[in-house]
Structure formats: C-alpha cells, structure tokens
Amino acid sequence: MVHQVLVDVTERIIERSAAERGAYLERMAQARSAGPARAHLSCSGQAHAYAGAGPDQEKLAIGSAGHLGIVTSYNDMLSAHQPFERYPELIRQAARAAGGTAQVAGGVPAMCDGVTQGAAGMELSLFSRDVIAMAAGVALSHNTFDAAVFLGVCDKIVPGLVIAAQVFGHLPTVFLPAGPMTSGLANDEKAKVRQQFAAGECGRPELMAAEMAAYHGPGTCTFYGTANTNQMLMEFMGLHLPGSSFVTPNTPLRDALTEEGARRALSLSALGNHYTPVCDVLDEKAFVNGIVGLMATGGSTNLLIHLIAMARAGGIVLDWQDFSEVSAVVPLVARVYPNGLADVNHFHAAGGLGYSIATLLEEGLLHPDTQTVAGQGLAHYTQEPKIKDGALVWEDGAGHSLNDKILRPASDPFQPTGGLSRLTGSLGTAVMKVSAVAPEHRQVEAPVRVFHDQDEVKAAFKAGELTGDVIVVVRFQGPKANGMPELHSLTPILSILQGKGQKVALVTDGRMSGASGKVPAAIHVCPEALDGGPIAYLRDGDLVRVDAVNGDLEILTDGVLDSVPAQADLSGNHYGVGRELFATFRAAVGSADAGASVFGG
CATH class of the missing domain: 3.50.30.80 (IlvD/EDD C-terminal domain-like)
Incomplete structure (x- = not known):
C-alpha cells in the first residue's frame, strides 16, 4: 500500500495540473491519431530524408517497418559522452535485426560543469538545458520517426532531452546511458588535495595529478552529482531499461543493453505490439517516484530545478512544497560521495538502484503501477541485467544490501528523512x-x-x-x-x-x-x-x-x-x-x- 503522504502529494499535483495536463494530453492524442508521420511526406521530402541511409534506403522508401530516430549528445571532449561515438552503429544493427531502421536525427550540445566550474562559461550552463531541448526538437521536427532513443548523461543534457521527449510525447522514447567510468582516485582523497591546494599547502602539479587520477577514462564522473542523479531518475521514472544506469562503458553488458534499448523502442511504437508513448510513461506518479528517488539517494540539488521544468513540459505542475513533503517521509537509504566515501560503482555493486527501488517498494514509498519502457511496472526495476549463454536476461537481485555502509533498507535507513x-x-x-x-x-x-x-x-x-x-x-x-x-x-x-x-x-x-x-x-x-x-x-x-x-x-x-x-x-x-x-x-x-x-x- 502506497504511503498516504505520497498519495496526497500525487493527488494534489493531479488537481493542480488538471488544466495544463488535460490540454497537453489532448495535443498528444491528436499527434498520435495521425499515425506514422513519414507516410505524409512528399516523395521529394522522403527522398531527402533517406538519401544517406545506405542499406536502409529501400526499406525506408517502402515505409512498412518501424523507424527509430537517434538524438545524441556525443562529443569526445567530455568523458561521459565519448562512449556514444559507438552507439549509432550498434543501434542501427539492432534495428535491422528486428526488421526496422534507425537514423541519427540530430545532435545536441553537451557541456561540462566540471570544466567550466568557476569560469565564465558556467554562466551558459543552466541555459544549455533549454538549448538542448530546442536542438532535440529540431532533430525530431522532420517528423519521419516512429520512436526515438535519446543518448545523454550529464547535468543539463538529460533534463533538456526529457523536455524535448515530452514535447514529442506521442512518440515512444527510450533513454540510453553511457555508464560511469571505472573507479580511480578515491573521491575523499581528491577532495583533500583540493583543500590543500586552496590552503596553499600543495602546488598545481600535485593538484593536477590528483584530478587526472580521479578523472581517468570514458564514462561519467563517479561521485553522486547531477549526472548520476539523472541516471537514477531515468530508472525510477521508467525511461531506462532496468539496471542499466551504472554499467560501465565499452563492456559486453553495456552494448547488450544499448542494443536491447533500440529493439525495445521499436516494439513500443505504433507499428509494434506494445505502443507506449512517452506521455503515458511520464505521468504524475512517475514524477513523484522521481522525487522519492532524489530524496532516498541524497541526489543533486540541481534536480529541484530540472524536475520542475521537465514536468512542466508535459503539463504537470510541481513545486518545492511537493519535494519538502516527500522528503519528510522518505528515508535516506544510500551514502554515495559526497554523502559518503563510496562512488557509484561501489553503490552499484552493493545492490544499487535495483535494491533501492525494491526496499522503497516494500515500505510503500513508490507508486508501483507506473508505465515504463520495460513494460512490466516498477517491480521489474528491482531485477539485474546479466548476459547468460550470449543472451541478455534479467534476474532477481540479492534481495539485501551487500554493503550496509553504502546502502541500507528503508526500514533501517541512514536517516529517517530525505536528503x-x-x-x-x-x-x-x-x-x-x-x-x-x-x-x-x-x-x-x-x-x-x-x-x-x-x-x-x-x-x-x-x-x-x-x-x-x-x-x-x-x-x-x-x-x-x-x-x-x-x-x-x-x-x-x-x-x-x-x-x-x-x-x-x-x-x-x-x-x-x-x-x-x-x-x-x-x-x-x-x-x-x-x-x-x-x-x-x-x-x-x-x-x-x-x-x-x-x-x-x-x-x-x-x-x-x-x-x-x-x-x-x-x-x-x-x-x-x-x-x-x-x-x-x-x-x-x-x-x-x-x-x-x-x-x-
């Protein structure tokens, strides 16, 4: 049974949002009733869209197979987004194997708050979220796709992509993460060197050596900042495949999850068997689940801004009082740096998001009946992906924390209220x-x-x-x-x-x-x-x-x-x-x- 405070907050959000949400869902119904859009393009328009599609050109011209649009934040200046370089080809191959097609619809900018921290470029950071939403809107404006996959990780990128996904809410959408880099210099050691440098107790060579040892390879930073909070939210809100957020880049499991995400997106289209537009996934209950995840894991303060903007794009009106009331009843179940010494790889090994969701569900602190891209409700997100005999499968997790200094049950948390x-x-x-x-x-x-x-x-x-x-x-x-x-x-x-x-x-x-x-x-x-x-x-x-x-x-x-x-x-x-x-x-x-x-x- 869902906790009464969550029920009350959800009902209040539904009531507050009724007019805007109703108008939004009406727009989405009109968009979905038009059916697959590319059939309505002129022959010249279709030829322009398919001219660079290589072996998929003929299938696209016939127009009977599902077509997947890829919106990517790839660049190789940022470690978190560098792994996306390989994703389009993985997605194309998976789509072809499933009888469909895929094209890169467009790219969006991705900047790093770590690079611009303390510099003038940081003043563009928050605004980049809305630029990303607009860029993704341009990518999908060609109106040739039956479903979409969004490739994004870091601070403003995922919120911007979610805003765009909501605007195109009649399309099914699966978010595909890149995963965290492998663990390097411990975060507390890195912080100690930064303090020593600020106090004049060490020089820039020592600071640089510590930073390079901490940020050393492809993937997200391993502390629990905005980027990894974004990944948590995508699972709690049902936009990732279960257990996919914190699998490291360039591994067989990471590739298998990427390929399965492409197949799943096609299957959710109106041409598939399980039509699930993103406007049905991101409802009021999904956003309350996202707020619960934010509080239970001690996530980034930036999401107090981003979740409100993300929700507004779908006609849902959140305010900070909603966050406050949820925080008052949701316990802190995770300690990940800067809230503890562990990084996200340690958190994932201890049971990660799967166990976090499981223990919160047991205590009635999540809505279990939300729609997800996995199609089986939130309980599926308590399972772990594995490769067995060459196939991707999901199995039940351990059922308990494997390190209670990092992850604890909601019945015996680190603190009784949220982060x-x-x-x-x-x-x-x-x-x-x-x-x-x-x-x-x-x-x-x-x-x-x-x-x-x-x-x-x-x-x-x-x-x-x-x-x-x-x-x-x-x-x-x-x-x-x-x-x-x-x-x-x-x-x-x-x-x-x-x-x-x-x-x-x-x-x-x-x-x-x-x-x-x-x-x-x-x-x-x-x-x-x-x-x-x-x-x-x-x-x-x-x-x-x-x-x-x-x-x-x-x-x-x-x-x-x-x-x-x-x-x-x-x-x-x-x-x-x-x-x-x-x-x-x-x-x-x-x-x-x-x-x-x-x-x-």
Missing part, C-alpha cells in the same frame, strides 16, 4: 542538500559577509578576512542576473573554515551543484537579488539564521528590509565565451522555483 530540505522565511525560499551535512552543522546563526562574485569570496579568504562564525552571501547569481552558475569552487575554502571550528554557511541565489558537500548551503534563493528579493538588502554584519532542521531562512537584524536594495554592475556578465548570445534567455527566464526555464510557466 534535501526546503528553507523559508524573511530571506525568501531556498533549498539545501543536507544528506552530506553533519547534524551539528545544520543550524547556523552568524553575521553575514556579502559578495557579488565568487572571486571576491576567494580573495577575502586569501586575505584572512573570513574569521569567526560567518554566513557567506553570494548574490546576483540568479538566472536573470547571470544564468545561475554553480558556485562549487567555493566548497574547498568553506570546508577549510568549517574544519577550523568556525560555524559556516553559504546563502546564494545561485546554484551549488550536485557535489554540494559538508558545508550547509542555502541555494536557489528566491526571489533573486536582481528581482529585488530580500537577499539584495543584506549588508555586512547583518545577522541571519540558516536552519535546515526547522526549515528556517531568517534575517534576524531589525530594519534590514527598510533599507535600499543593493545594485550590481552586471555588464561584465554579458559578453565573452558566448554570453552575448544569451541575452534573450536572461531576459525571459523564469525563477528557480518555477524551473528557471525560458519556455514560460
């Missing part, structure tokens, strides 16, 4: 990733030091100015101000201050990233400073309370909001590394609590 907390008060609304924050650090009352740039924070740290208990405020970092960059490069210095025994917190209208760690960080503050939010009124020395236990974000100094709000010269954020191309985005973007999207809502 994220919503904060509200006179300073606005914010969120905090608490799963990695020790209980004694979750409540901070201290005077603020106010900055308009993360480089200013670093300069103050180097000058020895951040003494005593302090709440570092970094404002004018919201989506309208400069694209809401992640401020993860502040983590090492804030960790050093906390390690000295100071009470430390961060408050910002920017983002902190999926790697948010041991320092309490109230992020995504709304309204943002550029909109005249309360954060714009703070001055050095004002007393603030950041309390993740009681959910408070309060200005304690009297009269602060009676003053004049600060202004900032943002002209330097408008040019360089492509920022001038995104002026329209900065002008049109919505608030973080509405998904920080340029698509409205």
Whole structure:
C-alpha cells in the first residue's frame, strides 16, 4: 500500500495540473491519431530524408517497418559522452535485426560543469538545458520517426532531452546511458588535495595529478552529482531499461543493453505490439517516484530545478512544497560521495538502484503501477541485467544490501528523512542538500559577509578576512542576473573554515551543484537579488539564521528590509565565451522555483 503522504502529494499535483495536463494530453492524442508521420511526406521530402541511409534506403522508401530516430549528445571532449561515438552503429544493427531502421536525427550540445566550474562559461550552463531541448526538437521536427532513443548523461543534457521527449510525447522514447567510468582516485582523497591546494599547502602539479587520477577514462564522473542523479531518475521514472544506469562503458553488458534499448523502442511504437508513448510513461506518479528517488539517494540539488521544468513540459505542475513533503517521509537509504566515501560503482555493486527501488517498494514509498519502457511496472526495476549463454536476461537481485555502509533498507535507513530540505522565511525560499551535512552543522546563526562574485569570496579568504562564525552571501547569481552558475569552487575554502571550528554557511541565489558537500548551503534563493528579493538588502554584519532542521531562512537584524536594495554592475556578465548570445534567455527566464526555464510557466 502506497504511503498516504505520497498519495496526497500525487493527488494534489493531479488537481493542480488538471488544466495544463488535460490540454497537453489532448495535443498528444491528436499527434498520435495521425499515425506514422513519414507516410505524409512528399516523395521529394522522403527522398531527402533517406538519401544517406545506405542499406536502409529501400526499406525506408517502402515505409512498412518501424523507424527509430537517434538524438545524441556525443562529443569526445567530455568523458561521459565519448562512449556514444559507438552507439549509432550498434543501434542501427539492432534495428535491422528486428526488421526496422534507425537514423541519427540530430545532435545536441553537451557541456561540462566540471570544466567550466568557476569560469565564465558556467554562466551558459543552466541555459544549455533549454538549448538542448530546442536542438532535440529540431532533430525530431522532420517528423519521419516512429520512436526515438535519446543518448545523454550529464547535468543539463538529460533534463533538456526529457523536455524535448515530452514535447514529442506521442512518440515512444527510450533513454540510453553511457555508464560511469571505472573507479580511480578515491573521491575523499581528491577532495583533500583540493583543500590543500586552496590552503596553499600543495602546488598545481600535485593538484593536477590528483584530478587526472580521479578523472581517468570514458564514462561519467563517479561521485553522486547531477549526472548520476539523472541516471537514477531515468530508472525510477521508467525511461531506462532496468539496471542499466551504472554499467560501465565499452563492456559486453553495456552494448547488450544499448542494443536491447533500440529493439525495445521499436516494439513500443505504433507499428509494434506494445505502443507506449512517452506521455503515458511520464505521468504524475512517475514524477513523484522521481522525487522519492532524489530524496532516498541524497541526489543533486540541481534536480529541484530540472524536475520542475521537465514536468512542466508535459503539463504537470510541481513545486518545492511537493519535494519538502516527500522528503519528510522518505528515508535516506544510500551514502554515495559526497554523502559518503563510496562512488557509484561501489553503490552499484552493493545492490544499487535495483535494491533501492525494491526496499522503497516494500515500505510503500513508490507508486508501483507506473508505465515504463520495460513494460512490466516498477517491480521489474528491482531485477539485474546479466548476459547468460550470449543472451541478455534479467534476474532477481540479492534481495539485501551487500554493503550496509553504502546502502541500507528503508526500514533501517541512514536517516529517517530525505536528503534535501526546503528553507523559508524573511530571506525568501531556498533549498539545501543536507544528506552530506553533519547534524551539528545544520543550524547556523552568524553575521553575514556579502559578495557579488565568487572571486571576491576567494580573495577575502586569501586575505584572512573570513574569521569567526560567518554566513557567506553570494548574490546576483540568479538566472536573470547571470544564468545561475554553480558556485562549487567555493566548497574547498568553506570546508577549510568549517574544519577550523568556525560555524559556516553559504546563502546564494545561485546554484551549488550536485557535489554540494559538508558545508550547509542555502541555494536557489528566491526571489533573486536582481528581482529585488530580500537577499539584495543584506549588508555586512547583518545577522541571519540558516536552519535546515526547522526549515528556517531568517534575517534576524531589525530594519534590514527598510533599507535600499543593493545594485550590481552586471555588464561584465554579458559578453565573452558566448554570453552575448544569451541575452534573450536572461531576459525571459523564469525563477528557480518555477524551473528557471525560458519556455514560460
């Protein structure tokens, strides 16, 4: 029986979304009623579409077989997406063997927040999600496909692809991951070297050696940041094949899952036997299951923005209160770095997503009856894929955690509530990733030091100015101000201050990233400073309370909001590394609590 709070939250989402969801589903019904689209193209149009299809050209011209569109985020500059270079040919061969065809419909950009961290390029990162959605829309606009497979992994790529999949929701869609790189230098060792470098205790050669030992091959970064949180969500929400998220690249099992994903997508088309459009998979229950997975595994704070935007594309209206109420009843069952010492490979070996889903189902903390691309409800996602006698099969998992320091049953969790907390008060609304924050650090009352740039924070740290208990405020970092960059490069210095025994917190209208760690960080503050939010009124020395236990974000100094709000010269954020191309985005973007999207809502 499903937990009553999940039932109540789901029913509230359904009621809140009724008008938008109804209109969306009506549009999808009209699109599906038209049938396979390429039959309606002119002969010239079809010839253009099939001219480069080689051995598949004749079959496409006849038009009787299922045709699969591949939307890929391949590039070989990013380790997470490099494995996709091989995928199109694997997919084509699998489609042919199943009697169908496949073509690369188009590519989407994929940028790395790790590469741009602390640099100007980070100001394009959040906006890239909506660019990816539009690029995928262009890819599918040729209207020649019966189903689609989406190749994406990292921070903005999967959310952008999901938004596009929702817009083309009458098509069946399977998401195919690349998997994590094999384990390298332990994440805690890497973090230690970063702190030593920030404190001037080691040089850049030592830092570079540690980073290269951590990020050493193809696949996603192995910590539990936004990229791997995306992969978790695709399983919890039924868009991956069961157990496929954390299988390492370029292995027989990875290839078998990719090929099966192509076959499955074709079988879900209107020409197959199990027509399942993605609009039927991504319903209100699926999104609640995604929120449960986010809380239970201590996932990335970025998904508090992305899930809202992803849902809106399908006419489903989520808000942060939904996340807060789910977090209050969903226990933390996983500890994966930065919430623990293990990486995602260790997590996967301990039972991974299959066991996580199983134990949450047992406690009534997931909707079991959602539609999935696997076609057997969520219970199928408790099984593990294996290759036996040359064939891909799914078998029951161990039924228990194989390492209770990494993964625990929902009946005996690491903590009784989820990994994220919503904060509200006179300073606005914010969120905090608490799963990695020790209980004694979750409540901070201290005077603020106010900055308009993360480089200013670093300069103050180097000058020895951040003494005593302090709440570092970094404002004018919201989506309208400069694209809401992640401020993860502040983590090492804030960790050093906390390690000295100071009470430390961060408050910002920017983002902190999926790697948010041991320092309490109230992020995504709304309204943002550029909109005249309360954060714009703070001055050095004002007393603030950041309390993740009681959910408070309060200005304690009297009269602060009676003053004049600060202004900032943002002209330097408008040019360089492509920022001038995104002026329209900065002008049109919505608030973080509405998904920080340029698509409205």
